[in-house]
Every structure is written in structure tokens, then in C-alpha cells.
Amino acid sequence: MSAVVVACCQIALRVAEVEANRACAVAAIEDAAARGARVVVLPELVNSGYVFADRDEAAALAEPLDGPTVTAWAALARAHGLVVVGGVCERADGGTLRNTAVLVDRDGLRAAYRKAHLWDREVLAFAPGAEPPPVVATAAGRIGLVVCYDLEFPEWVRLPALAGAELLCAPVNWPRAARPPEGERPGEVVRVQAAASSNRMWIAACDRVRAERGVSWLGASVIVDPDGFPAAGPASEDDEELLLATCDLALARDKAIGERNDVLADRRPELYGSVAAHG
Amino acid sequence: MSAVVVACCQIALRVAEVEANRACAVAAIEDAAARGARVVVLPELVNSGYVFADRDEAAALAEPLDGPTVTAWAALARAHGLVVVGGVCERADGGTLRNTAVLVDRDGLRAAYRKAHLWDREVLAFAPGAEPPPVVATAAGRIGLVVCYDLEFPEWVRLPALAGAELLCAPVNWPRAARPPEGERPGEVVRVQAAASSNRMWIAACDRVRAERGVSWLGASVIVDPDGFPAAGPASEDDEELLLATCDLALARDKAIGERNDVLADRRPELYGSVAAHG
Numbered sequence: 001m002s003a004v005v006v007a008c009c010q011i012a013l014r015v016a017e018v019e020a021n022r023a024c025a026v027a028a029i030e031d032a033a034a035r036g037a038r039v040v041v042l043p044e045l046v047n048s049g050y051v052f053a054d055r056d057e058a059a060a061l062a063e064p065l066d067g068p069t070v071t072a073w074a075a076l077a078r079a080h081g082l083v084v085v086g087g088v089c090e091r092a093d094g095g096t097l098r099n100t101a102v103l104v105d106r107d108g109l110r111a112a113y114r115k116a117h118l119w120d121r122e123v124l125a126f127a128p129g130a131e132p133p134p135v136v137a138t139a140a141g142r143i144g145l146v147v148c149y150d151l152e153f154p155e156w157v158r159l160p161a162l163a164g165a166e167l168l169c170a171p172v173n174w175p176r177a178a179r180p181p182e183g184e185r186p187g188e189v190v191r192v193q194a195a196a197s198s199n200r201m202w203i204a205a206c207d208r209v210r211a212e213r214g215v216s217w218l219g220a221s222v223i224v225d226p227d228g229f230p231a232a233g234p235a236s237e238d239d240e241e242l243l244l245a246t247c248d249l250a251l252a253r254d255k256a257i258g259e260r261n262d263v264l265a266d267r268r269p270e271l272y273g274s275v276a277a278h279g
Numbered sequence: 280m281s282a283v284v285v286a287c288c289q290i291a292l293r294v295a296e297v298e299a300n301r302a303c304a305v306a307a308i309e310d311a312a313a314r315g316a317r318v319v320v321l322p323e324l325v326n327s328g329y330v331f332a333d334r335d336e337a338a339a340l341a342e343p344l345d346g347p348t349v350t351a352w353a354a355l356a357r358a359h360g361l362v363v364v365g366g367v368c369e370r371a372d373g374g375t376l377r378n379t380a381v382l383v384d385r386d387g388l389r390a391a392y393r394k395a396h397l398w399d400r401e402v403l404a405f406a407p408g409a410e411p412p413p414v415v416a417t418a419a420g421r422i423g424l425v426v427c428y429d430l431e432f433p434e435w436v437r438l439p440a441l442a443g444a445e446l447l448c449a450p451v452n453w454p455r456a457a458r459p460p461e462g463e464r465p466g467e468v469v470r471v472q473a474a475a476s477s478n479r480m481w482i483a484a485c486d487r488v489r490a491e492r493g494v495s496w497l498g499a500s501v502i503v504d505p506d507g508f509p510a511a512g513p514a515s516e517d518d519e520e521l522l523l524a525t526c527d528l529a530l531a532r533d534k535a536i537g538e539r540n541d542v543l544a545d546r547r548p549e550l551y552g553s554v555a556a557h558g
Contacts, residue, residue, distance in 0.1 A: 116547055120539050132550065152542065154433030154477060155551040162553060180508060187476050187507045194473030197466050198433055228466045229459060260399045263431065268395055271411065272434040272555035274441060277548040 002250035004140045006167065007037035008206035008221040008243040010235045015049025015212050018061055022047060022069055025086065026076065031242055033080040038140050041206040042086030044115075044148050044171040045099060051213040055097070058125040062091035065102065065112055074104040081106055083138045087147060087171035090114075092127075099126045101145045101171050103136050110136045115147035116156065132156075135163040141249035144201075148172040151192060151205065155275060161199035162264065166252035168195075170205040174218040176237075189222050189234050197228025200263050201252040209240060226252050281529030283419045285446065286316035287485035287500040287522040289514045294328025294491050297340055301326060301348055304365065305355065310521055312359040317419050320485040321365030323394075323427050323450040324378060330492040334376070337404040341370035344381065344391055353383040360385055362417045366426060366450035369393075371406075378405045380424045380450050382415050389415045394426035395435065411435075414442040420528035423480075427451040430471060430484065434554055440478035441543065445531035447474075449484040453497040455516075468501050468513050476507025479542050480531040488519060505531050 009028035013021045025046050032040045044050070047069040048061035063069060065088070073084045083105045090100040090112070099115040099122060114129025115122075133156065135144045144160030144167070151157060151170055160168055174188050188205075196203045202225060209219045222233035223245040232245035255262045288307035292300045304325050311319045323329070326348040327340035342348055344367070352363045362384045369379040369391070378394040378401060393408025394401075412435065414423045423439030423446070430436060430449055439447055453467050467484075475482045481504060488498040501512035502524040511524035534541045 116550060117545055120537050123539065128547075130550065132553075149540075149545075152477060153546060154437070154473075155546070155548075155554045158433070158554050159551070184508050187472075190469060190507055191473045191477060193466075194470045198431060198470060228469055229463050258399050260402065261428075266396055266428075267432060267434070268407075269434075269554065269556040271395060271409065272438070274411075274555075275434045275437050275548065276551035276553075276555040 002141065003246055003248040004038040005036045006039045006041070006204050006223055006245050006247045007032035008041045008204055008223060008235070010207055010209060010219060010221040010241045010243060011043065012210040012240055013043065013046060013049050013208055015051050016057065016061060017049070018047055021049065022072060026072055028242065029073065029076045029084060033082055035242065035244060037082070037244060039083045039143065039167065041169045041204045042171055043206050043208040044087035044173040045089050046086050048089035049212060050173045051215050052125055055125045058089060058097055059091065062089045062097050064091055065109060070102050070104065070109060074108045077104045078106045083140050083143060085145060085169040085171065096127045097125050098129065099147060101147050103143060103145055105138050111145060113145040113147065115150060117149045117153055119149040133160040135160050135165045141166045144168040146170050148174065151195065154195065154198065157195045157199065161201050165201055166249040167202040167204065167247065170203065172205050172207045174207050174220065176216040176218045185234060186218055186220050188218065189220055192222055193224050193228040196224040196226060198263060200226040200255050202226060202247050202249060209236065209238060223247065281420065282525055282527040283317040284315045285318040285320070285483050285502055285524050285526045286311035287320045287483055287502060287514070289486055289488060289498060289500040289520045289522060290322065291489040291519055292322065292325060292328050292487055294330050295336065295340060296328065297326055300328065301351060305351055307521065308352065308355045308363060312361055314521065314523060316361070316523060318362045318422065318446065320448045320483045321450055322485050322487040323366035323452040324368050325365050327368035328491060329452045330494050331404055334404045337368060337376055338370065341368045341376050343370050344388060349381050349383060349388060353387045356383045357385045362419050362422060364422070364424060364448040364450065375406045376404050377408065378426060380426050382422060382424055384417050390424060392424040392426065394429060396428045396432055398428040412439040414439050414444045420445045423447045425449050427453065430474065433474065433477070436474045436478065440480050444480055445528040446481040446483060446526065449482065451484050451486045453486050453499065455495040455497045464513060465497055465499050467497065468499055471501055472503050472507040475503040475505060477542060479505040479534050481505060481526050481528060488515065488517060502526065
């Protein structure tokens with residue numbers, strides 16, 4: 001049984017309202033579980049919100065990975081047999097702040113990934129991660145983690161694909177940019193589609209909605225199949241939404257296209273030298 | 280003056296009809312020049328067609344880079360002040376066959392790029408290239424070259440972007456795959472859109488139309504801007520079409536997004552190790 005229901009909980013959060021944000025996420029996870037989801041993806045920085053006044057505010061909202069937010073998600077994962085992926089404003093060792101995605105399942109915390117590509121004012125609060133996206137073998141399948149702006153770097157998305165991810169989960173906070181031309185999808189969604197098909201893996205990107213201190217969020221959460229087409233979404237650009245898709249994760253184990261080709265085996269990494277820094 | 284008119288000549292070619300194919304390409308280039316184009320992109324393997332019976336047939340249709348096809352394009356480039364990019368079935372040194380894209384301008388042949396990622400039965404006829412995509416400083420701007428399946432490897436598209444390409448020209452022969460779901464663009468187009476925006480450069484992909492020995496071509500040629508949105512196309516999936524877009528190539532020199540970010544400078548190549556083979 002490789003088909004699982006994947007959910008993106010596109011919710012509205014409020015900066016600095018930690019209790020309300022936690023309650024909102026818990027309710028969304030329970031709703032997703034009740035509707036059959038086995039993998040539940042939440043947005044980036046769920047506990048804290050995003051638009052911090054300064055680093056001090058972010059620090060005051062941050063919590064360790066054994067804090068109440070991840071603990072609550074792990075309890076829900078255990079109670080309902082879920083995999084939950086979500087973003088946390090993390091206070092790590094020595095007080096370092098991290099923009100982190102966690103994966104919890106019935107065994108508790110399985111992975112914590114620290115966002116490596118920081119967006120805009122995040123550099124004022126967070127230390128960037130220096131480890132590649134983890135890929136976790138779960139009861140639902142092999143799941144990789146990245147966070148928001150990481151998705152914009154095809155080299156980064158390639159790493160979990162090479163490590164065998166069948167589903168890449170991406171908590172995001174996509175700030176709304178200039179409107180795309182009439183009839184066009186937002187570029188964020190297009191790039192998720194391309195990333196999924198270039199790697200023949202599933203990708204679930206879960207965004208938030210509404211505005212926060214003048215920043216408006218795009219919504220448009222999406223679950224994309226290994227052909228690069230939406231299995232669910234893009235979701236509303238205005239409203240909260242529970243996005244659900246039945247995803248046969250085993251499809252992502254087959255990288256063949258046509259009779260002789262394979263999107264990973266056909267790579268020529270010996271020629272890609274200057275894409276990565278050597279030694 | 281960094282704005283130039285770029286043309287994709289989406290034409291119908293016929294395998295083995297070398298004279299007819301040459302005449303078709305010449306007519307298309309002249310038409311594009313008459314309509315103001317300064318950069319003219321043709322499909323892959325223009326002289327020969329694509330669906331060879333075997334290597335011997337490809338060898339019989341191949342020509343050297345000083346053969347009649349490239350010579351004719353160079354003459355037109357000189358006469359009309361054009362940059363012409365197109366695909367040639369090349370007989371290289373020692374009889375090696377190459378799936379090659381050339382760039383000619385008023386100074387003649389400026390670059391020849393040998394397709395590095397070969398599709399399907401191409402491996403039976405062609406030796407794959409082992410050099411990265413060239414980027415040529417032309418009167419119209421800095422232009423990079425790749426061929427068809429190369430576009431599916433984000434690492435490969437990144438190389439000319441890092442080398443300063445403002446416009447990436449891609450002669451393609453996109454075989455028509457399963458139809459995309461209703462309302463969706465073909466994946467080939469989506470991936471060109473993503474590649475353009477991930478690198479903030481222009482991309483012009485020129486395909487062919489009609490069927491050849493049972494293989495049907497997708498058409499859907501497209502010229503995409505650095506935001507990832509089509510400036511022209513996708514073209515017809517059935518008919519020949521001259522696609523024209525006025526492209527301000529200088530836009531591609533600015534990689535900034537937002538106040539603090541830059542799609543190239545924000546890369547973390549020191550962490551991308553396993554994307555490229557070291558040593």
C-alpha cells in the first residue's frame with residue numbers, strides 16, 4: 001500500500017500569538033486526520049508567525065524542539081498514526097535561532113531541518129542551516145524536508161531526490177509579490193511543478209493566508225505529482241483551506257521517462273563542476 | 280539599446296529531405312528578419328530531421344560545420360545583421376556524429392555546442408558532448424546555447440546563467456508525450472518557465488510541428504521572460520508559426536529579487552557537493 005492521503009493545512013497565523021497559532025495548527029491537524037490524511041503538512045514558522053519587529057521578538061517567540069509546539073504535534077502523530085511536517089521558530093543550542101522544519105511521527109521527532117537559504121529579513125534573526133535536507137523513512141514513505149526559499153534552488157531540491165525522497169514536504173510562507181499576468185499561475189507554484197517533474201517526486205508545499213504587519217501571503221498551497229501536475233490545488237489565495245490528495249508515493253521510485261531515459265541516471269554530474277564548490 | 284526582437288521559427292521538417300529542410304529554414308529566417316527579428320532561433324537537427332532509421336542514415340544526412348546549412352545561415356546573418364541559432368546534424372572530426380547547436384552572426388560561426396544529454400535513440404547515432412553550454416557576446420546580448428533534453432537538467436541550465444547568459448536559446452524537438460491534464464501546459468513549457476525565473480534570464484525554446492515516421496512533435500515553442508512568464512507563445516501544437524517577442528535582455532543582468540535577495544548570489548554552492556561529481 002503505497003498510496004497515502006497527503007494534506008496541506010493552509011491556515012491563517014498571527015505573529016506573536018503563540019497560543020492561538022498552536023491551537024490553530026492542532027485543530028487543522030485533527031481535521032486532516034479525520035478526513036483520512038496520513039501525512040499532514042503545515043506552513044513555515046507556525047508557532048511564531050513571520051513578520052518579526054526585530055531579532056528580540058523572534059527570540060522571545062522561539063522554543064526548543066522539545067517545547068510545546070513540537071510536543072503537541074508528536075502527540076497528535078502518535079494518537080492518529082500520522083506523519084506531521086511543520087515549521088517552527090526554534091531556539092537551538094546557545095540561543096541560536098533557526099527557521100526549522102520538523103518531521104514527527106508515532107515515534108516522535110524524527111528529523112529537524114534548518115532552512116539553508118534565508119529570505120530577506122530572516123538573516124537578521126536566524127542562522128542559516130548548513131546541512132542538506134533530511135530524507136526520513138516513515139510508515140507512509142520516504143519523506144524529505146525543505147523550507148520555502150530553499151525551493152527556489154534546483155540544486156537543493158535535487159539533493160533529497162538523489163537521497164531517495166518520494167515526497168518532499170515544504171512548509172512555506174510565500175509573500176505575495178506582483179500579481180502574475182492574467183491567466184498565469186504564481187511563479188512559486190510553477191517552480192514547484194518543475195521541481196517535481198525534474199525529479200519525478202511528489203512535492204507538497206503548504207502556505208498560509210491573510211496579511212501580517214503589511215505582508216500579504218500568497219496562499220496557493222499545492223500538492224504536485226511526479227509528472228509536475230497539481231494533484232490538489234493551487235489552493236485559495238485568500239482563505240484557509242485543507243488541501244487533500246491521494247498520492248501513490250511508489251510512483252516516485254521510478255525515474256524512467258520513455259524507454260531509454262531516466263531523470264536521475266541521465267544526469268552528467270562529472271560535467272556540473274561549477275554548480276557546486278569543490279573542496 | 281538592450282531590447283531586441285527574438286524569433287522562434289516553429290517549422291515543419293522532414294527526415295532525410297535535406298534540401299527541402301534547408302529551404303524551409305532559409306525562408307523562415309528571412310521572414311523573421313523582415314518582421315524585425317535580430318535573434319532567430321530554429322529547431323534541433325534542422326538539416327536532417329530527427330527520426331533516423333539507424334546510424335547510417337544519420338551519417339548520410341550529417342554535414343560539417345562549414346557545410347551548406349551553417350554556411351547559408353551565416354550568409355543570412357551577415358546580410359540582415361542577425362544572430363541565428365539552430366540545430367544541425369553534424370559530422371565532426373573522424374566521422375563522429377554530433378547533435379549540435381550553432382550560433383552564427385555577422386562574423387560567421389561563433390559557437391558550436393554539442394548536446395550533452397541525449398534522448399532515447401539519439402545514443403545510437405550521436406556521441407554526447409562533454410563541454411558546458413557556451414555563452415557568446417553578440418551585438419544583441421550575451422547568448423547561451425543548449426539543446427532540447429539538456430533543458431530538463433537544472434544543473435545544466437544553471438551553468439550558462441552563472442556564465443552571464445542573458446538569453447538562453449534552445450533548439451528542441453519535443454516529442455509529444457501523453458496529453459497533460461485539461462487546462463495544464465505541457466511539462467516541457469512549465470520547466471522552461473521555471474528555469475527562466477530560477478536564473479532570471481530569458482529563454483527561447485524553438486520546436487517543430489507535424490509528425491515524422493510515427494513521432495508527433497509538440498510544437499508549443501515559447502519565449503519566456505526572467506520572471507518565468509511567456510513573452511510569446513506557447514505556439515500552436517499543430518501549425519507552423521513565427522513567434523516574436525521584444526526582449527529587454529538587460530533585465531537578465533539583474534538577479535535581485537526583493538531588497539536583500541539575489542537568485543545567484545543566494546546560492547550556497549559549498550553545500551551542493553553531491554549534485555556535481557568531485558575530482
